[in-house]
Amino acid sequence: MTDLITSASAFDNQVAGHDGVLLDASGDLVIKPSTPVEIAFYESLLPHAEFLPITPRFYGTLTLRPNGGEGGAGDGAPRDAIVLENLTAGFNKPCVVDVKLGRRLWDDNAPLEKRERLDAVAAKTTSGSLAFRVAGMKVWHHALSTYTLYERTYGQGLTAENVRDAVNEFIPVALGKGRRAEVLRRLCEGVGEIEMVVKGVETRMYSASVLIVYEGAAEALDAAIKAETAERLSGYDGEEDEDEEEEFEVITETTIIDGREVQNMTISASSMPASTVDIAEDDDDGEETQPVCRVRLIDFAHTTWTPGEGPDENVLEGVRNLLSLFKNELDSIE
Structure with missing residues (x-):
């Protein structure tokens, strides 16, 4: 299991749109609450390769599920979200x-x-x-x-x-x-x-x-x-280089977002070739x-x-x- 997301915080470079966009601990990814229509669009991009250079890299989806605390009752409904490259x-x-x-x-x-x-x-x-x-x-x-x-x-x-x-x-x-x-x-x-x-x-x-x-x-x-x-x-x-493509795994783990425990986070990229979901590596230097x-x-x-x-x-x-x-x-x- 890849330790890709361990904590996240509010994304402070957002200048428009709805609140709730988060930044992962590495600063490379943003987590955006999304709709079924938007999720379906990103998941449909592979047959439309011409769109890939003009859209953010899409790394999959996850579910944000607030922890219910001692009583076990959730303090909010689960939210679907997309994981995208941080363009900033x-x-x-x-x-x-x-x-x-x-x-x-x-x-x-x-x-x-x-x-x-x-x-x-x-x-x-x-x-x-x-x-x-x-x-x-x-x-x-x-x-x-x-x-x-x-x-x-x-x-x-x-x-x-x-x-x-x-x-x-x-x-x-x-x-x-x-x-x-x-x-x-x-x-x-x-x-x-x-x-x-x-x-x-x-x-x-x-x-x-x-x-x-x-x-x-x-x-x-x-x-x-x-x-x-x-x-x-x-x-x-x-x-x-195609020979340097990075393997992308499915991630499921618990994280802390703005002080709240969030469970059942899953990023699935099993249907995507590595060339479309890999995270850019540093150069040799x-x-x-x-x-x-x-x-x-x-x-x-x-x-x-x-x-x-x-x-x-x-x-x-x-x-x-x-x-x-x-x-x-x-x-x-x-």
């Missing part, structure tokens, strides 16, 4: 933004009240005008040695005319022209890859988001850019490559495959407008 792992000072996609944010099963409420939010925000909305941000400010948090009200107050301000808040001018350009180039690559994948598949992914993380510490960012540039010049493609940024599609609680219905233009409009926003900002500083 490896960064010194991760800057994070969650961008919710689409004009329509509700799925076909949503009750009328929810549809009307979400349509009203979209109509008065950039969800309606641009098909994307900043749901939350966390930005490191080097000069102040502190983070600034931007909650959902910040994104709800943006308009199509001033949404560029959010780019300047997320990637501050104080970071420097050269660093900003390097980050923006990679964001354009990442969002562009999401566009290429989504336009080639038939899905409906209501209320999905693009999560973007980049290194906010100036010196760490410089080192990451230098290392990544060297890798690209050397022809390294970032893929692990014991150090992992410092990331510059990561761009991933997340939040699939309302996502289904829809064969015969064509690509998700609702999401694609938001992705394309977000890409244009980053490209325009990059053009303005080059």
